[in-house]
Amino acid sequence: MKIESVEAINLAFEYPPDERFRYGGGICTHRLTTLIHVHTDSGLTGIGSIYTHPALAYLIVRDQLAPLLQGEDPTEIESLWEKMYGLTLWYGRKGVAMTTLGGIDTALWDLRGKIEGKPVWQLLGGERQTCPAYASGLLWRDPEELAEEAAGYIEQGYRRVKMRLARGEAYDTGAVRAVRQAIGENNDIMVDASMRYKPELAKRMGKFFEEQQVFWYEEPFAPNNIDAYANLRQQINVPIAGGENEFGLQGFREMIRAGALDIVQPDTSRCGGISETWKVARMAQRNGLGVATHSWSDAVAIVANAHVVSAIPNGITVEIDQMTNPFIEELLVEPLQIQGGQLQLSRVPGLGIELNMSVVDRYRILDPLNIPDGVYSDMMFGKENFPEPFTYHEIDN
Ligand SMILES: [Mg+2]
Structure with a gap:
């Protein structure tokens, strides 16, 4: 079997003005x-997805990775990964190139499963056909609205909810108290500081999160501030999570060696595909750390992440975006099945998903290099809406 072509399809969805949401x-x-x-001469196609600057990813696929892979055996995932990494090394290693080769890697895992007649979780040695899932939403809203929203997730069967903070100390503490009161002691709260705390506030909030029995404390700082993570971790007794903005085994190794994290949050659609996410998960396992993948883009990514989390003993949970997102709600012929806070993985070979191509066509950006005007930062924000960026080295220990 040979690879015939590799295709990148960019999708965009614009929120109506009254559905736009705000956070850090x-x-x-x-x-x-x-x-x-990834199309093959056998008629089988592998599916992957990525979450990065769409036009840059399109160029990397069209001009570099697709020509490199044409005619290759798609089952040789490890050597193809190395080839892609080697070709993009001079401008890659982290960021868009790593993300893009990872999307191809995930599609190759989908193909491997289809060829061998096994779901990816089984190829990885897993035995669980379900994966714990948590409700990720609770953005910057008033505490009463947050309470209602959080209670709704528990009603749907979720046992864990994640909220976004870093709006100000008074708001952050009030918001956590409101959600705790709404969901009770027996369900878990995770908090996400979206990289926007400074060390002193991060420590004070960490003490408060301890009192509130927060399940994890996510991204207090930007990932480059590794020492600040490690120092904070020494000072508080609540698990620190991070990694959605980190790439590759190399990046995670640095954070793990520094003692920066309790829970790693790689994302197959960002950090280098299923292969690299699996390596990060294994390294976390060897170091006694948990794995809770990040997902915020589409259903393909959620499923790819869930195959990894379900297959590794230290896998904690996958993230389910609760904002309106047609790439999660409409993209798959069989929508995600989540019951009692558990995402069901199928026994269908590969990732076990089929794309609804009419939905793909509805949201397809016809000229993939001509993406909507705006500011890109993992979602799209109007220029007028973009906040002051944090400085690169804001933290000096
Ligand atoms: Mg986050």
């Missing part, structure tokens, strides 16, 4: 994602 990153106007198809 700004006011979100659009959602974007990129699907990857």
Whole structure:
């Protein structure tokens, strides 16, 4: 079997003005994602997805990775990964190149499963056909609205909810108290500081999160501030999570060696595909750390992450975006099945998913290099909505 072509398909969805939402990153106007198809001469196609700058990813696929892979045996995932990594090394290693080759890697895992007649979780040695899932939402809203929203997730069967903070100390503490009161002691709260705390506040909030029995404390700082993570971890007794903005085994190794994290949060659609996410998960396992993958882009990514989390003993949970997102709600022929806070994985070979191509066509950006005007930062924000960026080295220990 040979690879015939590799395709990147950019999708965009624009929120109606009254559905735009706000958090530490700004006011979100659009959602974007990129699907990857690896077509073979056997008629089988592997599916992956990535979550990065769509036009840059499109160029990397079209001009570099697709020509490299044409004619290759798609089952040789490990050597193809190395080839892609080697070719992009001079501008890659982290960021868009790593993300893009990872989308192809995930599609190759989908193909491997289809060829061998096994689901990816089984190829990885897993035995669980379900994966714990948590409700991720609770953005910057009033505490009463947050309470209602959080209670709704528990009613749907979720046992864990994640909220976004870093709006100010008074808001952050009030918001956590409101959600705790709404969901009770027996359900878990995770908090996400979206990289926007400074060390002193991070410590004070950490003590408060301890009192509130927060399940994890996510991204207090930007990932480059590794020492600040490690120092904070020494000072508080609540698990620190991070990694959605980290790439590759190399990046995670640095954070793990520094003692920066209790829970790693790689994302197959960002950090280098299923292969690299699996390596990160294994390294976390060897170091006694948990794995709770990040997902915020589309259903393909959620499923790919869930195959990894379900297959590794230290896998904690996958993230389910609760904002309106057609790439999660409409993209799959069989929508995600989540019951009692458990995402069901199928026994269908590969990732076990089929794309609804009419939905793909509805949101497809026809000229993939001509993406909507705006500011890109993992979602799309209007220029006027983008907040002051944090400085690169804001933290000096
Ligand atoms: Mg986060």
